[in-house]
Amino acid sequence: MKLTLFSSILLMVTLVANNVQAASIYAGKSKAAAVCSQCHSIKALSADAPFPSLAGQNQDYLKKALKEYRDKTRVSDIMNAIAGSLTDRDINNIAAYYSQLKTE
Numbered sequence: 659m660k661l662t663l664f665s666s667i668l669l670m671v672t673l674v675a676n677n678v679q680a681a682s683i684y685a686g687k688s689k690a691a692a693v694c695s696q697c698h699s700i701k702a703l704s705a706d707a708p709f710p711s712l713a714g715q716n717q718d719y720l721k722k723a724l725k726e727y728r729d730k731t732r733v734s735d736i737m738n739a740i741a742g743s744l745t746d747r748d749i750n751n752i753a754a755y756y757s758q759l760k761t762e
């Protein structure tokens with residue numbers, strides 16, 4: 659009985675710790691699914707040429723690109739409008755999510 663209680667607590671701690679680690683990827687995932695995937699798709703290479711593929715892209719590159727779109731140092735009517743509403747946290751989450759995806 660004592661052992662069962664101990665292992666349940668251990669399991670809970672492990673689950674919580676995993677959740678904390680995965681949180682930003684999870685948040686990035688829902689944002690990507692709701693917004694970005696309409697043009698960039700998720701895992702597959704983007705179907706249409708004007709939409710560059712993001713899956714597996716370098717994390718720092720994604721962050722840099724999104725910040726440049728946000729402050730309009732990189733110009734694209736579409737991406738300037740979309741990145742304009744992203745917070746630093748959104749950008750970090752989305753970059754974390756897309757960079758760890760494997761392309762198929």
Ligand code: HEC
Pocket residue numbers: 689690693694695696697698708709710711712720723724733734736737740752
């Ligand atoms: C309405 C379509 C559309 C949506 C929605 C969209 N994008 Fe884009 N995105 C584009 C287009 C078009 C480009 C190419 C712009 C250019 O030439 O710089 C682009 C370029 C990018 C790039 C640069 C890629 C590279 O290889 O340099 C990144 C990063 C990016 N988008 C991220 C995102 C993220 C993250 C989201 C969701 C928050 C998103 N986009 C939503 C159309 C879209």
